[in-house]
Amino acid sequence: MNTIDVAIIVGYFPVIALVGLIGMKKAKTTEDYAVAGRNLNFPMFTACLAALTLGGAATIGTAKLGYQFGLSGIWFVTAQGLGMIIISIFLAKKIFKLRVLTIGEMLENRFNVEARIISSLVSATYTTMLTVTQIIAIGSVINVWVGWNVMVSILVAGGIVLFYTVLGGMWSVTMTDIVQFSVMTIGIFFIMLPLSLSKVGGFEGLQASIPAGHFNVTATGGLDIAKSILLYTLGIVVGQDVWQRLFTAKSLKVTRAGMIAAGGYSFLYAATVSIIGMCAFVVVPNLNVPQNAFASIAIEILPAGALGFVLAGVLSALMSTSSGTLLASSTLIVNDVIKRLFLPNMSEKTFLAVTRFTTLAIGVFCIICALWIQDVLVALDIAFAILSGALFFPIILGFFWKKVSARSVFYSIILSTVVIGVGLGIYGTVSIIPIVYGLITSIVVILIFTLVESLRHPASSDVGMKQ
Template identity: 40%
Template sequence: MALDLFVVLIYAASMLVLGYYGMRRAKTHEDYLVAGRNLGPSLYMGTMAATVLGGASTVGTVRLGYVHGISGFWLCAALGAGIIALNLFLAKPLLKLKIFTVTQVLEKRYNPMARQASAVIMLAYALMIGVTSILAIGTVLQVLFGLPFWVSVLLGGGVVVVYSTIGGMWSLTLTDIVQFVIKTVGLMFILLPICLYRVGGWDQLVAKLPASNFSFTEIGWDTIITYFMIYFFGILIGQDIWQRVFTARDEKVAQYAGTFAGFYCILYGLACALIGMAAHVLLPNLDNVNNAFAAIVKASLPDGIRGLVIAAALAAMMSTASAGLLAASTVLTEDLLPRLRGGKQSSLRINRLFTMLTGLAVLGIALVVNDVISALTLAYNLLVGGMLIPLIGAIFWKRATTSGAISSMTLGFVTALVFMFKDGLDANTPIYYSLAIGLVSFVVVSLLSRRPEASVARAA
């Protein structure tokens, strides 16, 4: 494994170098948070796709493919569809607002109290997005190199924290482009063909797996619908994704390059599901299906090539980890911290400090959570359950009020937590009940409370 370790170390070092170049370009507050709002099609497409496709969509989709067959691709399909919808229909009005966070839309439509309440929910979501990918990094390094899990988390996650802290969005953009290329080559053009070759080709894959593994609905319609309820709508309102939209040079860049990124996500999901299916044939008796990705990499690839694919997997995970990390720190510095500082806006130095502190918090949480899909589900349940209804209401319903929005956020968030605790993180009830209760409370409280005099951001 010495050659593989060398390749991974070279990759990690290159991320730190790119982080340094990002630091040199991040000269202002706007540069640090949204790359100066100046990304062209290639950079925008690469950073958008890299942000969405992280640890859960890579390690998690391979696991789903191992268990459910080709239908495991629906997780990535829901994410990709969300990216397409966001860039086609919401990017234009969002770019006109010249804002930094999702919650600023709520302040424009309601009042500062709604912004603060929603910021707490968004912070919890963004932290868990970072945790999810740090967990995946730790899992891969632990299985492949035999490192203790805590060492794997601190080493892999530490690289992410360093380059995110020093350069902000410019560092993330530069590293994302390299990560996008590496994971495309490593997973779609190296690992997938080699896995199919080891199985004996497509015909042998079909012969050795049950026919149900090739059904696109094997995973179950309830799960498919839940994926869209959670991930599709989560993409539409997630701070980590909106922050990428804010980096586009103009609306055409967002619409065309963003749509391409969405279709790429769907193809990526199909590739990862097929890798999981091949892993089921080659390694039918895994003790822990969460390790399906790392196990198939270790078993099927030669030295050196294995290191490149490990780097590809780490690229996918680090891009999403850094996105969640910067999103969480942006919510802190733009939405919550000014409230404590009497309205004083954050500086570039404050942004860097809080990105570092947020990174340390993400690493700490990752050491006590152990399931990537569950962590991702937790994040999206809290986000969608708490914020989807009041945010859509802010945009489309003139009668919506601040009281209705805050009640919807609070009850939706609490309901999601209660049902996740009661029925488990993999249950469908948290998202269904939180949306239902959030909608009812939003409508009823808005109708019973005083009608707003103005709808500042209805056009948003």
């Protein structure tokens, strides 16, 4: 790479670390560390939410799908944007009123402690695996662009994320996300897209150079589109990482407007990165690893300086999502398991210390896992399949159906998680069958147990509520 590009990339890491250190000074209480004091305004909230969901997997994965299938690659990210809009319209008011730190707390308030513990463990599995996907993408991008060894790439970038997340929690994550969102937006929309289209002769040249099916938004097929909606839309709706960001907004108005704005941004991002992937199909055909489509076309078309800035934008997307999901994992484990079961009376100081240590431990674990799982979308499919299939119905029915019993939720989460795990082992991560089986298991178990409880206690008007 050009010396200018290397300087931009290398210089970006200490800037982000410094911003994270500034955020650390604000993390003085539990709510400061976990939800930024519940005090973010609309621009900050929207930027942080978009930076969380549109991470490395969204960028690298959508470019890969655009390379392989064309505009139909939009569904991966579009489904996530749809999930945010659904939350804004149907759930934002209910979620904002909870004043909790985790989904598990909501389930305990609605049902019992067992529902809180099991849901938190499932959610922590999801957020941890989501962190792994971002680390995989970090290794992929830096390996192709800079030529560093994958392990070195993961250790350097992952280490920076760990550094500012462990020290400052949500305030550090928020401040770095604002910087990273700005860099990501400029890099993707104002550098990569116009230069990619220019290289292939604009939209007319692109249309003449790729298969006709690449402009069909349904080219991947109805099953794959349905899978994206089941995995990513439902996963966003019940994801702890997203809920934890919702808790940072200063008002319900900010929550609703920010969710819609971030969802709309996701639609634009999906289309833009898919088009970049289509341009890569023309500029660098016959790639052995389609996952490298974005990185490969950037090397081919970007001039000195622009390449380093765009790389910084991709790294921004990676680090934004990984820091948010990493913090979500540690919050779930500490708040819903350690504090609830083992240290119920721990002080603010102890809470912060335990959370920082847990964040560090989970981060190290994620880095190790990233060296084993090599495909971004495979890891992401596993994460969302477990989350959506196991938690969607318990959470949604917990909000809207008062007669759902605590026992039904507990067994629903356990059995659907088992079914999904077995299904992934039998049918593979590319199949829609595991998530469908998981959802069916979840709703059937809830209905059966709730019906049995209502028959056993016919005088009770609300057997699902805690007594």
